[in-house]
Amino acid sequence: MMNMTAQMMDSSMAMKSMSGLDMAAMQDLIECCSACEQACTVCADDMMAMGMTGMSKCMSMCLDCADMTHTMMRMMLRPSGYDMTVMMAQMDACMKMCMACADECMMHAEMSEECKMCAEACRQCAAACERMMSAMKTMMPLE
Numbered sequence: 001m002m003n004m005t006a007q008m009m010d011s012s013m014a015m016k017s018m019s020g021l022d023m024a025a026m027q028d029l030i031e032c033c034s035a036c037e038q039a040c041t042v043c044a045d046d047m048m049a050m051g052m053t054g055m056s057k058c059m060s061m062c063l064d065c066a067d068m069t070h071t072m073m074r075m076m077l078r079p080s081g082y083d084m085t086v087m088m089a090q091m092d093a094c095m096k097m098c099m100a101c102a103d104e105c106m107m108h109a110e111m112s113e114e115c116k117m118c119a120e121a122c123r124q125c126a127a128a129c130e131r132m133m134s135a136m137k138t139m140m141p142l143e
Contacts (some may be wrong), residue, residue: 006033029129033123036125037070037073041062043062043114043117044060046114047112055108063102071094094126099123101118103119
């Protein structure tokens with residue numbers, strides 16, 4: 001059974017017009033961004049619910065990362081407006097935010113399963129950004 005992201009990409013006229021774009025890498029990034037956004041939101045909420053006041057940096061980073069991955073996902077879903085330079089910069093920023101959040105959450109992984117899961121989702125998202133950036137470099141105009 002085809003998942004929702006694949007169905008949307010398969011039916012989108014804008015997606016079909018993106019010749020040369022690695023659709024599997026694109027789908028992977030969209031799904032990783034969604035999973036990372038969810039994991040970061042749950043992690044931050046869990047820390048707030050438990051009254052973990054000493055975790056304000058981690059909570060803030062998780063919420064920032066959730067916002068960043070949400071934005072990245074939405075940008076990937078609108079290929080008709082792609083500006084390759086902007087997309088590459090956004091993916092680079094998303095990758096860096098995900099790695100910073102993963103590093104912060106790993107410092108708390110022993111005491112919080114949510115932090116451990118969040119760190120893993122962040123790392124997967126960063127890797128998906130890197131794969132998509134590599135795929136998109138072939139589409140960039142030579143300077």
